[in-house]
Amino acid sequence: MRAAVRLFAAQGFDATTVQQVVEAASVTKGALYHHFGSKDDLLFEIYRSLLDRQVADLRRVLALGLDPATTVRLVLVSLVETTADSADETVVFLREAHRLGAERRAAFRAERRRYHEAFRSVVERAQAAGEFSSAVPAETVVLIALGVVNQLPTWYRPDGAKSPTRLGEEIADFVLAALRPA
Amino acid sequence: MRAAVRLFAAQGFDATTVQQVVEAASVTKGALYHHFGSKDDLLFEIYRSLLDRQVADLRRVLALGLDPATTVRLVLVSLVETTADSADETVVFLREAHRLGAERRAAFRAERRRYHEAFRSVVERAQAAGEFSSAVPAETVVLIALGVVNQLPTWYRPDGAKSPTRLGEEIADFVLAALRPA
Secondary structure, eight states, X not given: OHHHHHHHHHHOSTTOOHHHHHHHHTOOHHHXXXXXXXXXXXXXXXXXXXXXXHHHHHHHHHHTOOOHHHHHHHHHXXXXXXXXXXXXXXXXXXXXXGGSOHHHHHHHHHHHXXXXXXXXXXXXXXXXXXXXXXXSXXXXXXXXXXXXXXXXXXXXXXXXXXXXXXXXXXXXXXXXXXXXXX | OHHHHHHHHHHOSTTOOHHHHHHHHTOOHHHHXXXXXXXXXXXXXXXXXHHHHHHHHHHHHHHTOOOHHHHHHHHHHHHHHHHHHTHHHHHHHXXXXXXXXXXXXXXXXXXXXXXXXXXXHHHHHHHHTTSSOOSSOHHHHHHHHHHHHHHHHHHOOTTXXXXXXXXXXXXXXXXXXXXXXX
16 A cells, blocks of 8 residues: 555556556565455555544544643644655545545545544534634634645645644644634 | 536546537637647646636735735635635646646646745734734744635535635634734
């Protein structure tokens, strides 16, 4: 999967042959087809494994039962870290998701929606309790907070001056400043 | 261009033939090739015309010489409006930009960078003057403010309950709340 995502990101999904993937991964075609039925399956699993990791991170943070500001901070920092670490996966997915069948696309949308809603619940509950400002609806807050993370693969450079952790902290600072009660 | 972008968004760039575009646009192939040398040129012009419109809107707002909070609000509302109005263009571009040659991709990146920097200057000057909080670097502020707009085509539905103007206002409210000086 690592070899495939590198090739798909660098030269495109169409231009990448299964032969190139098995050579880059130093495995046999038989081994690859044992795990993945097709190149499309590989594309599906690449993105699913990233999404699974991010959902697991979110559940881990929510299970800590911390105050909403700390929860929002930990969620955003962890999400920026995994996204920065998986920029190739996200670039490939943005470009090629339309190739996946309707069923798989719907499964991803549902999973992303669950992530979005779990995050939104944290904001909503804190707004209801007066711990966060209610000036902007929680739905829009989450679209803003996740928007910058989802866009990150289009501008993030691993050799940049700012670490993903630092960047996540700045995004969290900004979001929490906007949510500070009047 | 409108006919082409609808077809590219609905069925993909590869699956769309020049014949389908001329039929949908009710023009002749000769007329199309008079304006666009190839299907790739059409893709280039579709995105360039959107970017040109957004840059013109930004310049118009900046030329008004208003206070930074009003400037940020007008920029964001106008950007959300044109982006919502051009969701197909953006979806097609996100998916197919890698097909454009290196020179054209670089031209787009430079133009988007100029937009980003003009917006960042507004934030930086207001931070230096103490009109905006300096808690988060202007660069990150702009990545957050533009991130949600750039992601909009992935979730925006023209038949949704919220108008683009209302959505732009909410995003501006959030960004300006975060930038309020302590």
